[in-house]
Amino acid sequence: MARIQDSFPHIDHFITRRVKEANLPGMAVAITDREKILHAVTCGFSDVGTRRPITQQTLFEIGSIGKSFTSIILLQEKAAGRLELDAPVIQYLPWFQVKSSYDAITVHHLMCHTAGIIRGTDVSPHGLYEVYALRNTKAACPPGRYFHYSDLAYKALGFLLEAVLDQPYHDILRSHILDPLGMTETHAVMTFPTRAKMATGYRYFYDDRPSHRDHPIVPAPWHEYGTADGSPASTAEDMVRYVRMLLNRGRGPGSELLSEEGFTLLTQRSARTAHGVFYGYGIVIEDIDGHLCLSHGGQTLGYSSVMLADMIDGIGVVILFNGPGGALAAYALAYPVLKFLRAALHNQSLPPLPPAVHPAVIANATEYAGIYRMGPHSLTFICDGDRLVLQHGSEPVSLEQRSPDRFYANHPDFALFLFEFQRNSSQEVMELFHGPNWYVREQPELSASDVPEKWKGYTGHYRSHNPWNSNFRIVLRKNTLVLIHPAGDTKVLVPVRKHSFRVGEDEHSPEFLHFDSLINGQAARANLSGCDYYRAFTP
Numbered sequence: 001m002a003r004i005q006d007s008f009p010h011i012d013h014f015i016t017r018r019v020k021e022a023n024l025p026g027m028a029v030a031i032t033d034r035e036k037i038l039h040a041v042t043c044g045f046s047d048v049g050t051r052r053p054i055t056q057q058t059l060f061e062i063g064s065i066g067k068s069f070t071s072i073i074l075l076q077e078k079a080a081g082r083l084e085l086d087a088p089v090i091q092y093l094p095w096f097q098v099k100s101s102y103d104a105i106t107v108h109h110l111m112c113h114t115a116g117i118i119r120g121t122d123v124s125p126h127g128l129y130e131v132y133a134l135r136n137t138k139a140a141c142p143p144g145r146y147f148h149y150s151d152l153a154y155k156a157l158g159f160l161l162e163a164v165l166d167q168p169y170h171d172i173l174r175s176h177i178l179d180p181l182g183m184t185e186t187h188a189v190m191t192f193p194t195r196a197k198m199a200t201g202y203r204y205f206y207d208d209r210p211s212h213r214d215h216p217i218v219p220a221p222w223h224e225y226g227t228a229d230g231s232p233a234s235t236a237e238d239m240v241r242y243v244r245m246l247l248n249r250g251r252g253p254g255s256e257l258l259s260e261e262g263f264t265l266l267t268q269r270s271a272r273t274a275h276g277v278f279y280g281y282g283i284v285i286e287d288i289d290g291h292l293c294l295s296h297g298g299q300t301l302g303y304s305s306v307m308l309a310d311m312i313d314g315i316g317v318v319i320l321f322n323g324p325g326g327a328l329a330a331y332a333l334a335y336p337v338l339k340f341l342r343a344a345l346h347n348q349s350l351p352p353l354p355p356a357v358h359p360a361v362i363a364n365a366t367e368y369a370g371i372y373r374m375g376p377h378s379l380t381f382i383c384d385g386d387r388l389v390l391q392h393g394s395e396p397v398s399l400e401q402r403s404p405d406r407f408y409a410n411h412p413d414f415a416l417f418l419f420e421f422q423r424n425s426s427q428e429v430m431e432l433f434h435g436p437n438w439y440v441r442e443q444p445e446l447s448a449s450d451v452p453e454k455w456k457g458y459t460g461h462y463r464s465h466n467p468w469n470s471n472f473r474i475v476l477r478k479n480t481l482v483l484i485h486p487a488g489d490t491k492v493l494v495p496v497r498k499h500s501f502r503v504g505e506d507e508h509s510p511e512f513l514h515f516d517s518l519i520n521g522q523a524a525r526a527n528l529s530g531c532d533y534y535r536a537f538t539p
Helices: 004-022 063-079 107-111 127-136 151-165 169-181 236-247 260-266 326-345 453-457
Strands: 026-032 037-047 202-204 217-219 284-288 291-300 303-310 315-321 370-374 377-384 387-392 395-403 406-409 419-423 429-434 437-440 460-463 471-477 480-484 490-497 500-503 512-519 522-528 531-535
Touching (some): 004 326, 063 169, 063 291, 063 303, 315 326, 370 429, 460 522
Antiparallel strands (some): 291 303, 377 387, 387 395, 406 419, 419 429, 429 437, 460 471, 471 480, 480 490, 500 512
């Protein structure tokens, strides 16, 4: 590995450039092989107000990376003969209950997100009631059949471990994972003493619309957290100790955390995810350029993270930052870093840095240009080189691409929703949605099919005090109700019974939305998979 250090200046430049481009507060990156840390880089601030710098000892919330911690402990307990993965969960948690006409949910089903239960609501400050409240929900499909990511599943697994070992989860995590690996700076759960040592987490000022890098950032809400879906706060240096254990197939510096059999179970391809990769037990398994790689990302309020381990070349990357972006943004940093490391390791020329991110540069802008009409109203989009511009009166408004056929305009008249273009069977762009508004490229008879009158009373803006999922909007598009999350993600609502809808067109989705408390024909409350939201006065 004599030349791997040649990649480090390249990596440092890439990381610092991305932090600046994305307007992130700060970031810590660490790189390891199977034996030792190879390189570390930090940039930015753990507290923007005081300008306190990020260091390799700065604590960050690592979120769902902690699911693999929980899975390893469960596999340790299996090896010790204290639990069986194929046993029903109620064998260890008698109060665990889900409405179901299918076979019993097992420990295995929870570990690989195939139990058919909801993702989770964070309706309570601690997960105990949330798991108990599963009895008010219904399993959407037979266990083991479909992958549906569930934080709630891992919260249940934490309470199961507490029942089996008769200890609190933080003590279990400390004795089974953190102490054996020498992760002395890691806090098993987040309490107020932990907060005093952490980087401040930041989010964008607005919580009710798609984000934009020009939006100001503010400190994110913070609360104590102690459940097994992702409670630790850790440092970049401690996290590469954990990655080294994975690279060594379960072996720590002084002891074996998992046997070869246990590690094989951890990394088995238990379920295929919606992204086309595989999920094992708290770990993502994918092939990257022919190399087996293990990974997991994390996203909490104000923090994002990822760990990525190349099991063939024996190198791993940890990225932690205290700002908006989420696990996908962390992955988008980790993949190029791994590519640089591999090139250097194999004595190849270093790949060029990925081009600077310019979301307003749209390669196929001509496909969207044109006039879109909604009755007497119209929107005109023109191409300006490789830019797509909305002519808003005398003011040109540049659009930024967020995903295929979906764009954001950073203008107060359009800021609440993405522009979503729709294609016909010939892949020609023919329609446009912006929130509830439906435009077409040629003048049609804008007569959407009849919808039940009561559906019009469901539309509107709904809010909750839930800091994780604070609000959403319900709009009518043609003859369909649609749920729009603040970031712009949309889900079709499929009616299942009076006032109730399945969230999404996937018939196996366990997520449901129910409206009630109708006042003058308008719903005052909406319950999303067990969490109540209330009609807001804002649009």
